[in-house]
Amino acid sequence: MSEQKNGRAGLIVWLYTTKYVNKLKRYGLVHYVSKNINYAVLYVNKDEREDLSRTISKQHFVRKVENAYQCELPKTFDGVLDKVTEMAKKKTELEKSELETSRRVI
Structure with missing residues (x-):
């Protein structure tokens, strides 16, 4: 119980096709997938965001990876x-x- 939670960070993953969306599940929580616009919203730990965005962008089915700033907005x-x-x-x-x-x- 003494373990502190790392904050979540969102990544917008632009895809060539949504056929390989299940492969994104190994990197974090796939929150939303748009089949019409071909993108996915992926939540990862804040500490791992930069490394994961580099590794995800190297996948053959990924067009580009952007940071999602929704977690950083005041609530x-x-x-x-x-x-x-x-x-x-x-x-x-x-x-x-x-x-x-x-x-x-x-």
Whole structure:
């Protein structure tokens, strides 16, 4: 139980064909496979991301490998509502000032 979890990192694997998608399972967790666009979302340990992306890109059925940044996005929305209401107030004040200046010009 004292073992700490390594964070997950996502990889977007662009494929020539989805026929060999099962071979990706040895590198990590295959989360999603798109047969129309020919890509797969693969989750691996953060520590192994660079090495695995190099080895996966050498496979004959892989077009290219990109990092997926969804795991790095913030998952909390603390204070977002306050920021949005503040931005809305600034926008309405700006519109009012522009309206007043346009009336003065006329």
